[in-house]
Amino acid sequence: MSLDSDQEWAPPGVDAERPSVARVHDALLGGLENFASDRSVARRLKDAVPEVVDLVWCNRAFIGRVVDFLIREAGIRQIIDLGAGLPTVENTHEVAQFADPRSRVVYVDIDPMVEPHARALLNGNPYADAITADARDVASVLGHPALTRLIDLSQPTAILAIGLLHLFSDQENPHGLIQRYVAALPPGSYLAASNFVASASPKSKALEALLQATMGTGYFRDKAAIAAYFDGLVLVDPGVVHFPEWRPDDRLPGPLAPWEELLLGGVGRKP
Template structure:
């Protein structure tokens, strides 16, 4: 990674920690130390992160292929990983367009270097808590036609939004501004039905308390007013997977829904 005055190598960064879980190289010693602290408490987190990424690929392919959506907004996109959204969507239709959105300067620096030059893509600075500003951003509005269906991708982002900022309301505000036939793709950390699991408190501590494990009911509420695509709200490894085998980890729940 190149030097950047906005990047503090000594402070762990959420995006870089996740990059480490995925086996990426865009991370520093502080990020690796924090990630290994999480893995020491919950070794399955690495597998869960990889399952989360594979779900994203399957979900985007489904929305593009089966639902015919050709426009995507990836909010909280994170450091670019293998098979980013535009590559998956453009495999279905080379004319598909994707706006990547993040408020993290680390992510923006990487995304603009690696994604902003791609055909049919743009990189926009924006905060998920301000959905109206995201959809009105000139870079996004210049690429996407918001009068036509759009898929909003919220992978591993809403569990960083506290209840006081109303994550379900954020989803509603995003979809309210999009036409019928639009979709939302969400993954969220679950408390596994055991909110008192001591590992949750320890993992939250690593993230400075800015990580919110929610119940299945609370995650399900993110899709209120929308039509959940089969098989509904399930573990990330179990959403339309084409293979059989061991059950996936229980840390993440995932769903895809359509606006009626």
């Protein structure tokens, strides 16, 4: 599957000619679970923003710090990872279960390739699973048998919506979507969310234009709109910030690079 060819084999339900966010992400990381259409988009993204691979790894590092906080400091033991993408290093369940082996994680992605690969990685892990579902269908996600087997929604739970919400247009109402997920969770639950940030930066404008041209999606929002994802929640310090600024493992060496200013994220607790 990793070799360019006129006809690439694809599992049932997967259109190899149509690039997928999960598979483009995999291609940027040098993975093998992608097609020529995905690699073409990845090359164009790297041409437009050469630091896009650094940006992807920055995203992974942010997720790792968020999950570590949720388990070690917030006392969360249940995580639903929306738009999880294809497995890579330091996956959500690995970080969570390193902190507490009893942590339960369910991965959710609309790409049919994600579930079998995630389950192969899980290798019978009794406290983690993956499902194929559209994150926009809240009832189907939260009512999925594989999710309800692991996640007790009467107990505090964390929703990860990192790298997901910028895929939805304003007409799809990502703010309302997040509110429906949060409404289904008990007090003491958490939301971690992010979005590409709209700015006058040439890199920001180039990346947004290319994402919409190649993927038909990619909606950058200002800081106020991103902060609105956390309406009704208590923001965890340091609030909604650029990824490297959210509880960094090391002291920031200085001003952020332009590519580090492309994403904003934060974590909020349901009171």
